[in-house]
Amino acid sequence: MVKDPVCEMEINPKAAFEVREHLGETFYFCSQSCLETFDTNPYQYTYQASPDHHTSHDHPTSATGNGHSVIALATKRVELPVTGLHRSGGSALEQAIAGLPGVNRVSAIVKDRRIFVDYDPTRSTISDMLEVVRSAGFTPGSQSLRLKISGLYCAECVGRIEDALRQMPGVFDATMNAATNEVKVEYLPAVSDIRRLTQAVESAGPYKAERGAEASEPEMDKEARAADQEYRSLMRKWWFAAAVGVPTMILSYPSLFPILRDWLPRGSDNLRYVWYAMAVVSLAVLIYSGRQFFEGMWHGLKHRSANMHTLIAIGTGTAWLYSTIALLFPQLFPAEEFVDVYYDVTVVVTALVVLGLAMEVKAKGRTSEAIKKLIGLQAKTARVLRMGTEIDIPVEEVVVGDTVIVRPGEKIPVDGEVIEGKSAVDESMITGESLPVSKKLNDEVIGGTINKTGSFKFLATKVGKDTALASIIRLVQDAQGSKVPIQRIVDRVSGYFTPAVMILAIIGFVVWYNFGPSPSLAYALIVAVTTVIIACPCALGMATPMSLTTGIGLGAQNGILIRSGDALQTAEKLNTIILDKTGTITNGKPALTDVIAAPDQDEETLLRLAASVEKSSEHPLAEAIVEGAQARGMNLGDVESFDAIPGHGVSATVEGRHVLIGNLKLMNREGVGIGNFEDPMKSLANDGKTSMYVALDGKLAGIIAVADTVKEGSKSAIAAMKRMGLEVVMITGDNERTANAIARQVGVDRVLAEVLPQDKAFNVQKLQLEGKKVAMVGDGINDAPALAQADVGLAIGTGTDVAIEASDITLINGSLIGVVTAIQISRATMRNVYQNLFGAFIYNTAGLPIALGVLYPFFGILLSPLLAALAMSFSSVTVISNANRLKSWKPGN
Numbered sequence: 001m002v003k004d005p006v007c008e009m010e011i012n013p014k015a016a017f018e019v020r021e022h023l024g025e026t027f028y029f030c031s032q033s034c035l036e037t038f039d040t041n042p043y044q045y046t047y048q049a050s051p052d053h054h055t056s057h058d059h060p061t062s063a064t065g066n067g068h069s070v071i072a073l074a075t076k077r078v079e080l081p082v083t084g085l086h087r088s089g090g091s092a093l094e095q096a097i098a099g100l101p102g103v104n105r106v107s108a109i110v111k112d113r114r115i116f117v118d119y120d121p122t123r124s125t126i127s128d129m130l131e132v133v134r135s136a137g138f139t140p141g142s143q144s145l146r147l148k149i150s151g152l153y154c155a156e157c158v159g160r161i162e163d164a165l166r167q168m169p170g171v172f173d174a175t176m177n178a179a180t181n182e183v184k185v186e187y188l189p190a191v192s193d194i195r196r197l198t199q200a201v202e203s204a205g206p207y208k209a210e211r212g213a214e215a216s217e218p219e220m221d222k223e224a225r226a227a228d229q230e231y232r233s234l235m236r237k238w239w240f241a242a243a244v245g246v247p248t249m250i251l252s253y254p255s256l257f258p259i260l261r262d263w264l265p266r267g268s269d270n271l272r273y274v275w276y277a278m279a280v281v282s283l284a285v286l287i288y289s290g291r292q293f294f295e296g297m298w299h300g301l302k303h304r305s306a307n308m309h310t311l312i313a314i315g316t317g318t319a320w321l322y323s324t325i326a327l328l329f330p331q332l333f334p335a336e337e338f339v340d341v342y343y344d345v346t347v348v349v350t351a352l353v354v355l356g357l358a359m360e361v362k363a364k365g366r367t368s369e370a371i372k373k374l375i376g377l378q379a380k381t382a383r384v385l386r387m388g389t390e391i392d393i394p395v396e397e398v399v400v401g402d403t404v405i406v407r408p409g410e411k412i413p414v415d416g417e418v419i420e421g422k423s424a425v426d427e428s429m430i431t432g433e434s435l436p437v438s439k440k441l442n443d444e445v446i447g448g449t450i451n452k453t454g455s456f457k458f459l460a461t462k463v464g465k466d467t468a469l470a471s472i473i474r475l476v477q478d479a480q481g482s483k484v485p486i487q488r489i490v491d492r493v494s495g496y497f498t499p500a501v502m503i504l505a506i507i508g509f510v511v512w513y514n515f516g517p518s519p520s521l522a523y524a525l526i527v528a529v530t531t532v533i534i535a536c537p538c539a540l541g542m543a544t545p546m547s548l549t550t551g552i553g554l555g556a557q558n559g560i561l562i563r564s565g566d567a568l569q570t571a572e573k574l575n576t577i578i579l580d581k582t583g584t585i586t587n588g589k590p591a592l593t594d595v596i597a598a599p600d601q602d603e604e605t606l607l608r609l610a611a612s613v614e615k616s617s618e619h620p621l622a623e624a625i626v627e628g629a630q631a632r633g634m635n636l637g638d639v640e641s642f643d644a645i646p647g648h649g650v651s652a653t654v655e656g657r658h659v660l661i662g663n664l665k666l667m668n669r670e671g672v673g674i675g676n677f678e679d680p681m682k683s684l685a686n687d688g689k690t691s692m693y694v695a696l697d698g699k700l701a702g703i704i705a706v707a708d709t710v711k712e713g714s715k716s717a718i719a720a721m722k723r724m725g726l727e728v729v730m731i732t733g734d735n736e737r738t739a740n741a742i743a744r745q746v747g748v749d750r751v752l753a754e755v756l757p758q759d760k761a762f763n764v765q766k767l768q769l770e771g772k773k774v775a776m777v778g779d780g781i782n783d784a785p786a787l788a789q790a791d792v793g794l795a796i797g798t799g800t801d802v803a804i805e806a807s808d809i810t811l812i813n814g815s816l817i818g819v820v821t822a823i824q825i826s827r828a829t830m831r832n833v834y835q836n837l838f839g840a841f842i843y844n845t846a847g848l849p850i851a852l853g854v855l856y857p858f859f860g861i862l863l864s865p866l867l868a869a870l871a872m873s874f875s876s877v878t879v880i881s882n883a884n885r886l887k888s889w890k891p892g893n
Contacts, residue, residue: 006034078126078172080115081141081188082133096132100124113141126172130186135788142172144186145194146212146477147201150226152181157205158541159494160305164204168192178545182212184478205299206292227361234358237289241351244281245344251278252344275327278343282320290316290350306498308537312353314502315533315865319345322525340522342529342865349533349869356873360542360880374473374556377429377448382413385457402460406451414447414463421456425449430469430559430812472812475563476556485569487544490837497537501848505531508852516853523853526865530851534868539843539875543836546883551829554886559812560822567808571792571826573773577721577819578752578764578786580778581732581739584796585718585746585816586708588779590621592628593689594705596680601701604634610694610704612637613652613659617644621690624706649692660695661704667693672700688734688741715746717816722747724823727772731755731763731786760786777811777819794819821891828889836879843875 001010005027016028018035029035094106102123107116130140158176165174165185170192176183194211201209251274254260264271296309323341382395385403395413406412424436427449436452445458448469505528512524548565555562562568582588597603611629614622616639640653649662672695684691689707721728731752732739739753752763764786767774776790787793787807795807796814811818855861
């Protein structure tokens with residue numbers, strides 16, 4: 001007998017309904033139902049408590065470390081596909097994931113490139129596991145896509161959509177941004193597909209979901225048209241409600257108007273006929289202008305949840321229903337004073353809320369301006385050389401290997417490498433660097449930048465989705481779809497907000513009905529309606545994503561790519577910045593710095609002859625001397641003989657003159673006296689420079705010094721960091737003398753010198769153990785572990801792909817000024833978030849008690865539902881407007 005893996009019923013293998021082979025195991029099923037359940041997620045049933053089917057790294061590893069499989073009742077099992085998983089890395093990855101809180105059991109099945117994890121979802125998330133996989137140097141085999149959601153009017157709906165997606169088999173994570181109406185889904189393609197994902201969204205409410213297209217000008221135009229259409233639709237509903245609302249307001253209070261006072265006295269037939277007319281037109285307003293509120297409430301009820309739609313629908317519906325009952329069945333009320341209508345509340349509240357939604361749609365459209373600006377940088381056409389002929393073609397038709405011709409004033413269409421000509425290129429729109437950058441043979445050019453002066457040809461190396469600009473747009477979109485950690489708290493609060501408001505409204509109704517002044521029923525109704533209408537969960541829900549979207553877009557416009565909301569929020573709290581020396585503070589390559597000639601020698605001749613000799617050497621320092629001479633316009637001579645002397649230097653003959661270049665040992669060996677040049681050599685060494693003696697025809701001619709020079713802007717950037725209250729630390733593998741020399745030049749007080757590459761991450765951790773929030777700034781492969789260890793890793797965009805991938809923030813132009821700007825943007829954005837959240841919380845915490853009537857016993861003030869609707873509508877608009885205020889931010893603010 002065998003067991004069905006789903007229902008665990010014992011069956012005869014020969015009588016089984018169906019048999020499946022999976023991961024080397026055979027499974028038997030008793031029915032079609034069990035088979036379908038298994039096929040939905042077969043990995044859930046791949047291994048049981050007994051590890052008999054696995055060996056080596058295929059053997060499940062208990063998180064308890066004692067070999068027993070202890071799996072808590074609340075645990076879930078997830079399968080993580082991992083690209084590049086091998087036997088040696090499987091155990092390490094198992095241990096890394098097992099170290100996460102709440103993980104009970106981990107199994108790496110190497111042959112299938114998969115990891116199985118039993119975990120407590122209340123303590124760890126799949127996102128945490130994926131981060132561990134990436135940190136371990138592996139690539140998760142999941143895919144991510146963006147779904148564009150329409151029909152979303154309430155920020156509370158965000159949580160419902162995320163939960164619906166997360167409950168789908170094969171979905172690892174779902175994060176929605178209410179500011180862009182996009183949800184980013186990370187999922188396993190073998191288990192889920194886009195059809196199932198869109199169905200999950202649409203089953204959660206009155207939403208429509210479709211795959212978000214790649215950012216492009218036509219796509220952005222399409223979205224703009226859709227937003228404009230939505231805005232116009234809402235405005236039509238507003239105009240209708242407003243047209244009905246004005247006369248309804250007037251006719252609801254005839255005693256305030258002299259003519260109406262006589263024509264519509266209370267209790268008259270004329271007044272009753274007017275009320276009948278108001279009942280009909282207000283119902284038309286509810287059906288046309290307020291339809292989305294009732295649809296939203298209905299879908300919420302189907303899913304046993306409540307949202308802003310529920311509050312508005314209950315408020316306006318209750319007012320209309322009470323009024324209609326009072327009109328049709330006045331005998332049901334205990335006294336005539338209770339017989340009154342509130343059709344003005346129904347109509348005007350609907351009109352004001354719809355107007356608020358329209359303004360919200362309009363304001364939200366402005367949050368995507370950063371993406372639009374980036375897309376606008378893309379060239380439309382390119383001039384390429386094909387079969388010897390210059391032709392203009394759409395930029396989409398350029399292929400790798402094409403020779404592209406660029407003239408002055410034209411946009412560079414794609415990424416490439418200069419093969420002919422030279423020019424100056426304005427890269428400010430990509431890197432934030434204001435000065436044009438010189439381009440010559442073999443230099444890289446970036447698509448979307450503008451050629452300023454000369455003409456040149458370049459070889460296309462990256463086109464379409466692979467260009468730097470396309471990658472930037474994708475990163476910005478992904479980052480805008482993330483969340484700052486504080487948003488998760490707000491989401492939880494919002495989940496309880498609407499039910500709490502409904503409970504408060506009921507309590508308020510009961511209290512006012514039992515203890516309120518006469519007519520108590522009317523007062524109780526007004527309090528209940530005002531309470532549900534004034535509450536604004538949308539202001540809470542929109543407070544963070546609007547600021548996040550604007551802030552990340554602002555970073556992109558300044559050459560800073562912020563990868564996630566986590567990085568944005570953490571950067572605000574940084575108090576220590578670790579700067580790698582080589583390639584971060586300095587240029588990362590040696591350059592000629594000093595030429596000191598002996599009194600009887602000519603400096604130009606000294607450098608020209610030395611560079612002529614070094615032209616034959618492959619040493620990096622030799623290259624720096626040659627480039628320095630060429631930069632001064634010197635013509636280098638031919639070397640007649642060349643001899644490299646290990647540990648000493650070089651000896652050569654140029655233009656009939658014997659040239660020696662090297663250290664003191666070489667000079668002593670050749671019998672060349674150094675005279676009074678010992679002190680200059682020490683001084684240069686103390687400045688971190690590498691100095692070489694140069695002798696001509698057996699006599700010392702001078703000294704040449706080479707060093708890795710400090711980048712322009714490094715000193716001012718470090719000074720700015722100090723003014724911001726940040727501790728600046730420099731880390732390097734260089735010796736202490738060189739490190740201290742560079743530190744003195746740029747104003748760094750704390751230096752970590754002679755640090756091995758593998759120890760950089762350890763030094764970052766030591767600073768974190770001091771209680772500091774640490775950022776690491778680097779550019780090389782050896783910086784990647786430290787970038788990952790730091791609270792925030794900032795990679796120089798001119799560095800290696802490995803460093804950039806390990807970072808949280810990328811500085812495109814490679815200047816340390818970008819670090820200052822990134823932290824300033826983080827602080828400005830989070831300040832904006834806190835302002836929005838403070839305003840939203842204060843509005844709701846102050847508005848709800850006032851709506852419940854706490855001011856009435858003291859001042860005789862009872863808030864009107866109309867004022868409540870006005871306040872609620874404009875609270876969301878205020879939050880969005882404050883977020884859009886970030887766009888006026890400038891570096892240095």
